[in-house]
Amino acid sequence: MTTATQTLPTAPGTAAKKPAGGGRLRALRRNRLALTGGIIAAVFVLAALFAPLFAPYDPAQPDFGNVLAEPSWAHWLGTDDLGRDQLSRIVYGARASMQVGLVAVVLAFVIGVPLGLLAGYYGRLTDSAVSRLTDTMLAFPFLVLAVGLAAILGPSLTNATIAIGISQIPAVIRITRAETLRLKHVDYVGAAIVNGGGDGTVLFRHILPNATSALIVQATVGIPAAIIGEALLSFLGLGVQPPAPSLGVMLSGAQSFLAPAPWLAVFPGLAVVAATLAFNLLGDGLRDVLDPRGGTR
Helix, strand or coil, X not given: CCXXXXXXXXXXXXXXXXXXXXXXXXXXXXXXXXXXXXXXXXXXXXXXXXXXXXXXXXXXXXXXXXXXXXXXXXCCCCECCCCCEHHHHHHHHHHHHXXXXXXXXXXXXHHHHHHHHHHHHHCHHHHHHHHHHHHHHHCCCHHHHHHHHHHHXXXXXXXXXXXXXHHHHHHHHHHHHHHHHHHCCCHHHHHHHHCCCCHHHHHHHHHHHHCHHHHHHHHHHHHHHHHHHHHHHHHCCCCCCCCCCCHHHHHHHHHHHCCCCCHHHHHHHHHHHHHHHHHHHXXXXXXHHHCCCCCCC
């Protein structure tokens, strides 16, 4: 007697899913550029969290006997025009950059994700109102909008963070809206509605969790943009105020010493490049692993 093997139907939406858990982690580890970016990003985050442990000197303490000292064993990255250790100031400057990068992205997500969900799910007047607001903000380039808002709010690290966070809201709204428009038509969302699920249940139990991959990728794109934004605002005098250390403040102060002490501009500039490149590489790797539509096939 022959026994037939019956194939169970696959749940809607599961066929195209990427490997979960360990499979995704292994795929990310195989991406050498993403792994390198992740390691460098982790170093910056650790330096920001434990700046007093990594900084060999007080970043605000002048040493007039070592003004514009070249890189040496005593001062690995040299000193500035007041004799302050460059390595210590870069470490503390990375703390300001990471603070702005993370807090600004969180602020953008707190405001942008709910607006994107509402616009994509309800459509019509809600979608029209949110989309017009988004289009108006997108009419201004990101950095131009951030500079304008920071100028209105006043120069400080907190105001720079708020300005950069608000400037990133339109991108978050568009990503969330697009994911909501795509997900609200899949079978499991329809099944949840038929089974009596309310709008809150559908949005926060079915749509938002399945949009998380795209939002994580957007976050890794937003952090380097915020780092560059903070450096620019501080460079223009709209962010961190001297003598507090910031990569932008250091680059601004280095303008007068490019010939006699080029290291004053080179090392903070390399720190900005390394931080932004690291998060961009990490974001590309996460996109390949988490987002089937954006990753390599």
